[in-house]
Amino acid sequence: MDEFALINRWFTGIGPKLPEVVAGVGDDCALLQLQPGEQLAISVDTSVVDRHFPAQADPWAIGWRALAVALSDLAAMAARPLGFTLAVTLPQVDETWLDAFSQGLRALADQTRCPLIGGDTTRGPLSFSVQVHGAVDAQHVWRRSGARAGDVIALLGPVGLANAGLRSLLEQPERGSSRQQWSLAEQAYMLPRPLIREALRLMQGCRIHAAIDVSDGLLADLQHLLAASALAAELDTESLVLAPELIAQLGEVEALEAALQGGDDYALILALDEQDFDLARNLCPGLQQIGRCVPGAGIRTPQGRVLEPRGYNHFAMTSAGYS
Amino acid sequence: MDEFALINRWFTGIGPKLPEVVAGVGDDCALLQLQPGEQLAISVDTSVVDRHFPAQADPWAIGWRALAVALSDLAAMAARPLGFTLAVTLPQVDETWLDAFSQGLRALADQTRCPLIGGDTTRGPLSFSVQVHGAVDAQHVWRRSGARAGDVIALLGPVGLANAGLRSLLEQPERGSSRQQWSLAEQAYMLPRPLIREALRLMQGCRIHAAIDVSDGLLADLQHLLAASALAAELDTESLVLAPELIAQLGEVEALEAALQGGDDYALILALDEQDFDLARNLCPGLQQIGRCVPGAGIRTPQGRVLEPRGYNHFAMTSAGYS
Numbered sequence: 001m002d003e004f005a006l007i008n009r010w011f012t013g014i015g016p017k018l019p020e021v022v023a024g025v026g027d028d029c030a031l032l033q034l035q036p037g038e039q040l041a042i043s044v045d046t047s048v049v050d051r052h053f054p055a056q057a058d059p060w061a062i063g064w065r066a067l068a069v070a071l072s073d074l075a076a077m078a079a080r081p082l083g084f085t086l087a088v089t090l091p092q093v094d095e096t097w098l099d100a101f102s103q104g105l106r107a108l109a110d111q112t113r114c115p116l117i118g119g120d121t122t123r124g125p126l127s128f129s130v131q132v133h134g135a136v137d138a139q140h141v142w143r144r145s146g147a148r149a150g151d152v153i154a155l156l157g158p159v160g161l162a163n164a165g166l167r168s169l170l171e172q173p174e175r176g177s178s179r180q181q182w183s184l185a186e187q188a189y190m191l192p193r194p195l196i197r198e199a200l201r202l203m204q205g206c207r208i209h210a211a212i213d214v215s216d217g218l219l220a221d222l223q224h225l226l227a228a229s230a231l232a233a234e235l236d237t238e239s240l241v242l243a244p245e246l247i248a249q250l251g252e253v254e255a256l257e258a259a260l261q262g263g264d265d266y267a268l269i270l271a272l273d274e275q276d277f278d279l280a281r282n283l284c285p286g287l288q289q290i291g292r293c294v295p296g297a298g299i300r301t302p303q304g305r306v307l308e309p310r311g312y313n314h315f316a317m318t319s320a321g322y323s
Numbered sequence: 324m325d326e327f328a329l330i331n332r333w334f335t336g337i338g339p340k341l342p343e344v345v346a347g348v349g350d351d352c353a354l355l356q357l358q359p360g361e362q363l364a365i366s367v368d369t370s371v372v373d374r375h376f377p378a379q380a381d382p383w384a385i386g387w388r389a390l391a392v393a394l395s396d397l398a399a400m401a402a403r404p405l406g407f408t409l410a411v412t413l414p415q416v417d418e419t420w421l422d423a424f425s426q427g428l429r430a431l432a433d434q435t436r437c438p439l440i441g442g443d444t445t446r447g448p449l450s451f452s453v454q455v456h457g458a459v460d461a462q463h464v465w466r467r468s469g470a471r472a473g474d475v476i477a478l479l480g481p482v483g484l485a486n487a488g489l490r491s492l493l494e495q496p497e498r499g500s501s502r503q504q505w506s507l508a509e510q511a512y513m514l515p516r517p518l519i520r521e522a523l524r525l526m527q528g529c530r531i532h533a534a535i536d537v538s539d540g541l542l543a544d545l546q547h548l549l550a551a552s553a554l555a556a557e558l559d560t561e562s563l564v565l566a567p568e569l570i571a572q573l574g575e576v577e578a579l580e581a582a583l584q585g586g587d588d589y590a591l592i593l594a595l596d597e598q599d600f601d602l603a604r605n606l607c608p609g610l611q612q613i614g615r616c617v618p619g620a621g622i623r624t625p626q627g628r629v630l631e632p633r634g635y636n637h638f639a640m641t642s643a644g645y646s
Contacts (some may be wrong), residue, residue, distance in 0.1 A: 027468075077352045125371075293505045
């Protein structure tokens with residue numbers, strides 16, 4: 001099978017046709033059209049076999065996850081998806097695998113209205129780079145740097161659950177091969193849901209000062225937001241609502257640790273004015289207040305205990321793990 | 324060394340600061356601003372070790388080449404560079420290697436005024452995905468589909484030379500490690516120059532109906548342009564000007580074959596009205612007329628001999644080679 005046949009069979013017609021996509025797959029470049037007052041938001045994420053997912057993982061989920069982690073960055077800036085590119089490196093052409101992989105991509109591309117608009121196909125060790133493109137309203141784009149002292153810190157989406165799922169997939173890698181038997185925690189790791197719709201609803205309905213998505217860990221990513229905004233935070237860890245499945249799997253102490261330090265959930269951390277919180281929670285009922293921005297640096301509990309982000313990063317990693 | 328330190332040390336401040344880049348490295352997404360009447364052109368290219376470059380190749384050239392092959396797609400649409408993202412997968416942190424790699428990137432980023440605006444860093448087998456972003460004038464963008472019967476087919480840049488360079492690097496891989504000793508052909512393969520300035524000059528100064536860059540081979544890429552424009556071409560292979568170094572290395576017959584079928588030169592094929600050709604050549608003195616668009620399908624010589632593109636593609640490849 002040649003490269004063009006491969007693209008035609010598995011990587012054409014993924015996601016809806018959007019009027020903003022003037023040219024998609026099939027010319028030297030894809031072309032995107034913005035509306036007046038809009039800026040283009042872009043983000044790229046790479047997924048490498050045995051680093052971000054087990055080699056034997058369900059290919060449907062690998063496709064979903066590769067796109068999901070990139071789309072989460074659009075959610076973190078309240079960007080409306082316009083399209084994604086896929087640079088895929090494959091060791092060989094495995095038709096069954098590619099069928100499932102492209103269906104996983106397609107499912108999320110349809111759900112988030114984010115079509116595939118271009119890419120590159122090469123042969124080599126299995127990996128993908130997904131780059132997403134979105135339109136932001138230049139007046140209402142969410143930056144990390146916009147938080148203010150006194151802002152409520154709010155969390156949308158679960159934290160810790162993906163980390164629990166990762167632990168069980170590392171312990172029993174063979175469980176990864178069939179998504180039908182995954183626990184909620186394993187689903188949280190392998191099939192994260194980027195909070196695009198929620199972000200757009202919040203952006204349109206109330207005023208968010210700053211946002212970031214939780215990819216490295218709640219403390220680590222909150223610390224990025226605080227550093228960009230030159231602020232500290234009081235984080236009320238005792239009021240943090242944890243998923244029952246997380247507590248059941250890890251016990252209360254470890255569950256809280258996973259929620260604070262584990263990554264890969266793709267929840268959203270938001271900073272907003274206290275008086276806007278109820279409105280925001282009406283728009284997104286799962287929203288929980290977890291703390292408050294204060295002058296200074298670092299993250300502390302209301303009792304004054306310092307919370308140190310451990311987070312995850314690829315080149316400091318010492319233990320085995322996917323992330 | 325952690326991921327953030329790595330980005331700070333090697334992948335920050337590459338290329339000029341452009342006013343269109345509202346946010347670069349350091350938030351969830353990069354943000355680009357277009358002018359009224361502009362569209363965004365994007366293209367992504369992946370380079371994999373031992374597939375697109377020898378493992379021992381000069382890292383300065385690997386950096387240059389990874390960016391160059393992507394920028395060539397912007398040239399093919401007459402897009403003004405706005406910035407690039409780099410998704411880099413590294414087996415380990417080799418400081419000497421990263422110094423040279425990032426300097427090669429930087430040299431071309433400065434020369435083409437295309438800053439690094441974002442990326443992702445992971446650990447794994449050496450590979451890069453470079454995505455470039457450019458602004459096109461929506462009225463003057465070059466598409467593959469715009470050629471008309473009667474148009475002159477013109478070629479800008481060398482063809483075949485990179486293929487000759489590839490052959491000598493495959494025969495003597497150890498030559499790849501130091502760019503100081505490369506022949507012109509080896510330079511053509513490892514250090515292609517994307518024709519950004521020339522494309523912008525032509526776009527502003529005369530009317531080009533269609534364009535494509537030569538990455539797969541002159542015949543293969545011309546065939547892509549013809550298919551998109553629903554045309555055939557008469558290609559005057561006897562008048563094709565070949566580089567003396569190409570003939571010296573391969574002999575006349577093989578040199579012509581390399582020029583027609585070899586890829587990786589990143590020359591530009593243009594279709595334009597005959598009466599505009601002299602003007603275009605005044606703007607870009609190296610421009611040569613190589614044929615003409617005619618009704619029908621396929622590529623023939625003026626004597627009627629059919630020229631079949633062989634081209635290159637990753638999943639049909641049977642022999643070893645970088646591309």
